[in-house]
Amino acid sequence: MSVPHPVEPWRIKMVEPLRPTTRAERGDALRAAGYNISLLRSEDVLIDLYTDSGTNAMSDRQWSALLAGDEAYAGARSFYRLRDAVRAYYGYEHVIPVHQGRGAENLLSRCLIRPGDHVPGNMYFTTTRAHQELNGGTFHDVIRDEAHDPSCEHPFKGDVDIAKLERLIADVGADRIPYLSLAATVNMAGGQPISMAGLAAVRDLTRRHGIPVILDAARAVENAWFIKQREPGWGDRTIADILRAMCDLTDGATMSAKKDSYANIGGWLGVRDPELAERARELVVLYEGLHTYGGMAGRDMEAVARGIAESVEEPNIRARVGQVAYLGGRLADAGVPIVRPVGGHAVCVDAAAILPHLPRAEFPAQTLAAVLYLDSGVRAAERGAVSAGRDPATGRDRFPRLELVRLTVPRRVYTQSHLDLVADSMIRVHEHRTEITAGLAFTHEPSTLRFFQARFTPTAEIPLLT
C-alpha cells in the first residue's frame, strides 16, 4: 500500500537544530526518566512524535498576528477576533476562551454533570473522562465494535453504535445523561473519523430524548477531510462547509486549539444555550481567567483565530493527513502491524500484536516505546493500559483491547527524511521483537492520568531495554 509523500504546501523560513545522541546517552536518559518516555527531556529526543498537541509550526501569518495581540485584561480586541473566527467556522454563538482543551472540559463537566450521572462517548479520551469522573459521572463507551479491532478497515470506525446508546438510555434513563460526548476523529482509536450519516443518527436519537451532543472538536477538521474523501455525497464540498455541517448537528464543543488550529496553546468552549454559556462564564473566571481571555494571552488568541482559517485550507489538511498516510504506508509495507485505516494525526502500532508473549500487565506498548527510543531517539506515546489507568470503582487496571504505540505527527514540523528515519527505526525494532522478552513494572504510580508521571523498571535485564 505504498503511499507517496505529499508535496508540502509551505517552505521553511526558520529552523531549530536537532541534537543526535548515542545509544549510551539514551540509556542514561531513559533510566533517569524511569523508563517513561513522557518524562524524557526534549533535549534528549531526536524526532518527537509524542503528541501533535501544541507542537505545530505556526505560519508567518500567525507569527505576525502575535504582534497584533491586544493584552488588555478586559474586552481585548483579540478575544473578539477569536470569537468571530469560532462563530464563522464552527458556528457556536457563545465562545468561552480557555487555556487549552481540558479547561473547557472542566467547565463543561462542572456545569452539566451531577453525581450519579452517566456520560456516553465514542471511546474515552484521558482528560475528558477524568473530568467526567471527577464530577461524579460514569463514562460509557458507545463506539462501534470495529473501533476496538486494529485490523478492521471500516472507513468510519469512530461512529457511535446507535444500539449501544439506545441500551444505555433504556438502562439509566435520559434524565441521568447530561450530554453525549462525541469526538470527531477518535484519538484513542488511532484518529478514526465519524461519518456525517452517523452523526445525524446520533442527533436524531438524542433529540428525541432531550440529550445535548457536545463535540470534542480538537481534530474536527481532520474528520471533515475524511468525510470529503470517504462519504458519498460530500466529495464536492469544501472542508469549511463540512466542518460547519458537523457542528450544526451538535449543541456545543470543547476545543483544544493545540491540534487542528496550528497553535502552541489555547482552546475554547462553544455553546448555543445562553444559560449554559452564562454559567460557564461564571466558572471560567475562577479556573482560567476573565471571560475575554480565559488563560490565553491576547497574542495567543490572535494565533488561534488565524490558525482556524488556515486549518480549513485544503492544501494544508491534504498534506497533513497525507504525511501521516505516508508513514503508515512505510510501516505496513514492512509488515509492522498498525491500526487500519491509518488515522488523521498518527500511525498507531499494535504493540499487543508485536509482543504477544508479554503479559498485558507488563505493558507491551510502554515497553515498545522505550525500545524504540533506545534504538534511534524517536519518542512515541503509549496508548494502552498505562493510559487507560484503573477503574475508579474496582481499583483494578483497565486493559483496553487496543494496546498501541502512537507515532503522532506534529503539523508542518518534520520532513520526509525525518519520517523515513522513524519508519526505519520502527521496522528495525519490529524485526528484533522476539528479543523483547521483558516488560515494565511500576515503581511509582500516580493516582490520576498516571501515564504522564509514572516511573517503571524492567521486569528482567535484557539487552534491548537496558
Ligand SMILES: *Cc1c(COP(=O)(O)O)cnc(C)c1O
Ligand atoms: C488534546 C485533546 C484534548 C485535551 O486538550 P488539551 O489542550 O490537551 O487540554 C481533548 N480531547 C482530545 C481528543 C484531544 O486530543
